[in-house]
Amino acid sequence: MVRSLRLGAASVLPGSLARRIEPRLLQLLSQQVKNGIILVAGTNGKTTTSLFLREILERQGYCVAHNATGANLENGLMTALMESSNLVGKLDVDYAILEVDENILPRVLAPIQPKLILCLNLFRDQLDRYGEVDTISKRWARAIATLPPETIIVANADDPTICHLGQQLSQQRVSFFGLNEPEHYLEAIPHAVDSIYCPKCGHALNYKGVYLSHMGEYTCPSCGFTRSEPTLNSATWPQILIGLYNKYNTLAAATAAIELGINEATIRETIPNFQPAFGRAEELKINGKQVRILLSKNPVGTNETIRVVTQSSDKTTLLVLNDRIQDGEDVSWIWDVDTEKLVERGGTLVVSGDRVYDMALRLHYSQKTAESNFNLIVEEDLRQALAIALEHTPDNETLHILPTYTAMLDVREALTGKKIR
Template identity: 85%
Template sequence: MVVGNKIQFKDKLRLGLAVSIAKSVTLMVRSLNLGAASVLPGAIARRIEPRLLPLLSQQVKNGVILVAGTNGKTTTSLFLRDILERQGFRVAHNSTGANLENGLMTALMESANLVGSLDVDYAILEVDENILPRVLAPIQPKLIVCLNLFRDQLDRYGEVDTISKRWGSAIATLPPETIIVANADDPTICYLGQQLSQQRVTFFGLNEPENYLESIPHAVDSIYCPSCGHALDYKGVYLSHMGEYTCPSCGFTRNQPTIDSSRWPQILIGLYNKYNTLAAATAAMELGIEEATIRDAIPNFQPAFGRAEELNINGKQVRILLSKNPVGTNETIRVVTQSHHKTTLLVLNDRIQDGEDVSWIWDVDTEKLVQRGGTLIVSGDRAYDMALRLRYSDPAPQNTCKLIVQENLQQAINTALEHTPDHETLHILPTYTAMLDVREVLTGRKIR
């Protein structure tokens, strides 16, 4: 049991035992170069002390911040951490991206001492959208950032509406002092925020009509009113179903964002990273951070691995753009097609972390990538599925682009680099496990 931020003596022994064993496991795994030890220590410690998550999270002095959503969790979390650390705060963070329960516990233990005492001001934990409802009660977060909800790994998670209802029911049980930072441009998230009558809710979103898409893309999930089910009227769409909307039937409409996005620069490239910037900035302001401090952090921000990360390989520039679901891949394709760089490597895997159902690639607007021309190389466990999708993107793709299928990833990367002129950048669009494989080939280091 925790009283205030202090653990009662009778709980200290078991907690200390769990943490010390977990730290020993971490040391062993890393010493043997078996990975980052971002999940296993939590799994072991949890067996010893099942209350590990509340015992650790309730020691965080200023509270735990949860970042949840389908896309953007890692980048938003990392930027918010940068902001807080610039203010001198000590922050625990699951920086490896291990966002299931064992990963959350491992991250907290990383910042604890051998007896389980945690001396940090904040903990920023990115949380998988499916487990958010399960961790709210034990963590009792100070602030929750609700980024977006898109279709992602339907074989594991189910539909967007199901997840949003579970989120709303769980968040509604939290204390009134809990702060919710919600995406106004996502109808499902915006409606969720509007239904929370007890908690403090603030919104972020874009006010940039010049960035509207020409039409609503194929990969949309929530273009119907979450209140009455009527089709929403969109003034404009930024990406997928996110934009400015109203319901002509019941009057449901988008909340006005707290921050005027047109006045803000963004971290990294891509419109989706403008959302990540605004989410982190809004959260930081809710925590009392000055706007000037937040703005100062933007030019110095370094991306997490695979999220618009840039590497120099044998004198050539490589940019890795994680592409793990229809919406995210459409946005990375937008980044590629808006550039003048014409060589792209797509790597599609179907492992557990990716989702074993790869039918989502047929919801991706690959036509834009194929019709612009250039060289496309495909690889990964499902290389031929991706190649087929690209073939169907143009009746005669050989007339517009060169398509190369190379199952072996090392050879695929070598081929892509060979086809990339010295003055251009090679874009690599991998799914999650493919991104880990790509980075291992490029850097010689595993991330697990």
């Protein structure tokens, strides 16, 4: 009914209602998945990685349940499993891929008993809702350690916190993914960095190089903690979509698929045919203009989307900043974003959203000189901002839109007429 009335994707409400009738619903549904449930957890990259892994498994011929809308709290997980079940609650799927909010992962491990957990990364995100990265990682480690030995953990070797978590798991089977491409090192560690201290002893890590934020190749000069060797050589793998962060998503899904017994040829065949999830490097054609939506919801993710924009020749960018519950109501994180790089390259920057003036102020203070060569347009009304941004985009260029989560939903509804929740 929710979908028929065009009120949303019905990705949460059914699970919320069913949970009141049967509190054990998540456990009962999880037990019916034939080959097991795959949980995908982390701050950035969950939706893209989950979708890519799903396409790999489906190419291999498996039937897969998936919370494709990104509803990653408990009610959303239940709704995704219910959607694949029949009227009497029987589930007939080989795998279920569930992306999980990093804060609830410890709560759902016991009822779900996953076959595989994909640990992508941990960054600061939604400061008003979540604790520090170290606090979350310790909660993850305690909960995962209670799982049976046959549980598979696929961990990001380039993230010191996640790598240390994987190294500490003595009972479960652990494999790692990461980059082996020094040519992509950043010139310096970015301002928006979270975990440059050893998670084992607290000493500052020595970095051979960083790829993004605190993710790179490192060692601890004090206790000897060092990065684990990834299962796959990243230099031999193409990537899905644009941006270095999507190379991580590729390697994460590919490593998980190999751990599940999928042959490498199937994985490689999936990459060139992959289509992005909504808002994640999604490309649309609007009024004859090319539009690319790059979800930008925290410092690290936004710095990476800015890197994509500045490496292009396109000179029009729309930034949309909201502060609703799903975004996090604390928008102070924008001061950790390297917006100076957008301002330095010039062009037109249009800003909108619930916190439009906060973003405008951040861009204003990103100027190194009073004569900075960029055109800043402030527009409270999102639809008008979209029209202005499209008007300023030449026919041979792409309009890049950098929205927070709820802003991305608003942008897509305005551009396509379809609401997603």
